[in-house]
Amino acid sequence: RPAPITVTLTGAGGQIGYAAMFRIASGALFGPDQPVALRLLEIPQGVKGAEGAALELTDCAFPLLTSVDIATAPEQGFDGANVALLVGSRPRTAGMERADLLAANGAIFGPQGRAINDNAADDVRVLVVGNPANTNALIAQRNAPDVPAERFTALTRLDHNRAVGLLAERAGAAVADIAGVTIWGNHSTTQYPDLSHATVAGRPALEIVGESWGRGEYVDRVANRGAEIIEVRGGSSVASAANAAIDHVHDWVLGTGNAAATSGAAAPWTSVSLPSTGAYGIPEGLIASVPARSINGQWQVVEGLDVDDFSRARIDASVAELAAERDQVAALGLI
Ligand code: NAI
Structure with a gap:
């Protein structure tokens, strides 16, 4: 069997994280012969959701899933990541100005970009889902100068x-x-x-x-x-x-x-x-x-x-x- 591919999922305690992780663990990303190691990155408020989902992952007994680790520090969450799915973000709430939204997301995607730069695998591929996805991806990419720019993408x-x-x-x-x-x-x-x-x-x-x-x-x-x-x-x-x-x-x-x-x-x-x-x-x-x-x-x-x-x-x-x-x-x- 090939070595597992490490997939880091941020916002793993949220809705999209929950909908994605069971399919990832069952082989939907890389096919039926490729084992996957999952890393779930959350903020403290979201950890319980990620932990609960991890219990359910155990209960699915997916043959391809080799490990599930939960982290709140980006350095740990992106350690060795081959694929990074950046789902967690700060969505716009009522009364929020665009500048506030961008600043709040900068505080997430800047540090995550740096953590990817310093800790991810050399072949890391990044997909930003969290909105505003394109600009969040730009922030992460610009904070990861050692990763080739084309490895940063956003979801359309x-x-x-x-x-x-x-x-x-x-x-x-x-x-x-x-x-x-x-x-x-x-x-x-x-x-x-x-x-x-x-x-x-x-x-x-x-x-x-x-x-x-x-x-x-x-x-x-x-x-x-x-x-x-x-x-x-x-x-x-x-x-x-x-x-x-x-x-x-x-x-x-x-x-x-x-x-x-x-x-x-x-x-x-x-x-x-x-x-x-x-x-x-x-x-x-x-x-x-x-x-x-x-x-x-x-x-x-x-x-x-x-x-x-x-x-x-x-x-x-x-x-x-x-x-x-x-x-x-x-x-x-x-x-
Ligand atoms: P949600 O609110 O259910 O989950 C978001 C999770 O992210 C929460 O558990 C939260 O604790 C976590 N989170 C927040 N900051 C974090 C950080 N710094 N590190 C790690 N985790 C963090 O939201 P949902 O429904 O799962 O959506 C997630 C994002 O995806 C939203 O920004 C939404 O707007 C976006 N989205 C993008 C689409 C696209 O086509 N590009 C389509 C649909 C949603």
């Missing part, structure tokens, strides 16, 4: 999966027949779910669903799906968020799509928030969502897609929001 896979699911529903098609959907920009309501290159069973999606829906109602529905879930369910997205985080890491490590189709224009892609290298006019360094494939364990931006005027304006608006958040955390001395 939930938005991507929502975009795929809602397109399939509208087109009356199977999810498996959908390809070429992209989420651009920030994990916020400014995000742009783009169907320009999407296909449904090989046919252009915008021809099937119509431009007015595909570039109108659809864009708003995907961007506001989180609020829709809260309204109907009475609580935020949990299982779908955990599922998306698992999809993201799974595809990063094992590759997007099947091995025979990982290159060439037809190879499937997904949406990932990655530090920009300047592709598609996104300022270098911003952690923005782009179309990407994972090849040999590394994200590669899908290059050369046409961006028409409608798409350009939507991408620019969301990227401008990210740049403003970056400027705010820079002004606060967090990066």
Whole structure:
């Protein structure tokens, strides 16, 4: 059997942590032959939740789970981490100013970035789920100068999966027949779910669903799906968020799509928030969502897609929001 892969999960006592850890322990990240060691990082108020979940993990008797450790110190929590899922954050509460939100998260993601820098394994891969995810990822990345920048990512896979699911529903098609959907920009309501290159069973999606829906109602529905879930369910997205985080890491490590189709224009892609290298006019360094494939364990931006005027304006608006958040955390001395 291979040596276990160490996965650190922060916010493990919370909802998404609870929804994610049983699937991680059962092999959803790396397949049925790869053992996993779990490290759960919480703040003191959340430790009981993590401890209770750990008792249940024992009671599942997962054959792939080699150990569960609970920590409250980031240095300990990220020790030897190969994968770090940063779920715990300080969400916005009523009356909170944006600057307060960013400062509170800086106090979490700065120290966690430094702890990853100093304690994680050399091959560490980081996924930030806790909101504001893209900017929290930027803060962590800038505080981890010894880790290659591209190992820091933020979750827009939930938005991507929502975009795929809602397109399939509208087109009356199977999810498996959908390809070429992209989420651009920030994990916020400014995000742009783009169907320009999407296909449904090989046919252009915008021809099937119509431009007015595909570039109108659809864009708003995907961007506001989180609020829709809260309204109907009475609580935020949990299982779908955990599922998306698992999809993201799974595809990063094992590759997007099947091995025979990982290159060439037809190879499937997904949406990932990655530090920009300047592709598609996104300022270098911003952690923005782009179309990407994972090849040999590394994200590669899908290059050369046409961006028409409608798409350009939507991408620019969301990227401008990210740049403003970056400027705010820079002004606060967090990066
Ligand atoms: P929750 O409130 O149930 O759990 C959060 C947990 O994080 C709590 O147990 C808390 O004690 C812990 N925590 C707080 N600060 C911490 C720190 N410094 N270190 C370790 N743990 C810490 O929240 P839930 O529902 O699990 O959501 C978690 C985050 O994920 C929220 O910020 C939410 O906005 C975000 N989210 C992001 C999505 C995305 O697509 N990027 C989708 C859905 C949620």
